[in-house]
Amino acid sequence: GTTVPTPKDYKPRTAVFTRTQMADLINAAHRKRGHAFIDNKPVKDAPIWMHLARFLLIAIYTGSRKDKVWRTSFKNEKDCPWIEFKGSGSTRIAIYHRIGDKEVEHAKRLAPTIPVPARLAAHLER
Structure with a gap:
């Protein structure tokens, strides 16, 4: 028969970011300003990496892929993960649906719905 090549074994990661390094990275992404088009108009001094800061915050707080x-x-x-906000004022909460209604959840990559930590919810609501 035919032989299927398998990937070689990779060494596990030995370096990880510290909490301080991640905070510095998020702050740098949050502060980064530059030229952007907003509503089809050129804007100077616009926050151009805000999406990266938000990505890092969600990844860190939820541990999602x-x-x-x-x-x-x-x-x-329906076909992608989503964050739902419920309630108002001090009772406002957020829920992270890590799998869309029409997506298939795989046994090896479980993605249960989880509550969003209050600190992350505050960042996302801005």
């Missing part, structure tokens, strides 16, 4: 985080929406689009 990058594909789930990248596709996350703030409305239920």
Whole structure:
């Protein structure tokens, strides 16, 4: 028969970011300003990496895979993960639906719905 090549074994990661390094990275992304087009008009001094800061915050707080985080929406689009806000005022909470209604959950890549930590919810609501 035919032999299927298998990938070689890779060494596990030995370096990880510290909490301080991640905070510095998020702050740099949050502060980065540059030229952008907003409503089809050129704007100077616009926050151009805000999406990166938001991506990092969601990934860190939820431990979700990058594909789930990248596709996350703030409305239920049925085919992607989404964040739902419920309530108002001090009782406002957020729920992260890590799999869309029409997506298939795989046994090896479980993605249960989880509550969003209050600190992350505050960042996302801005």
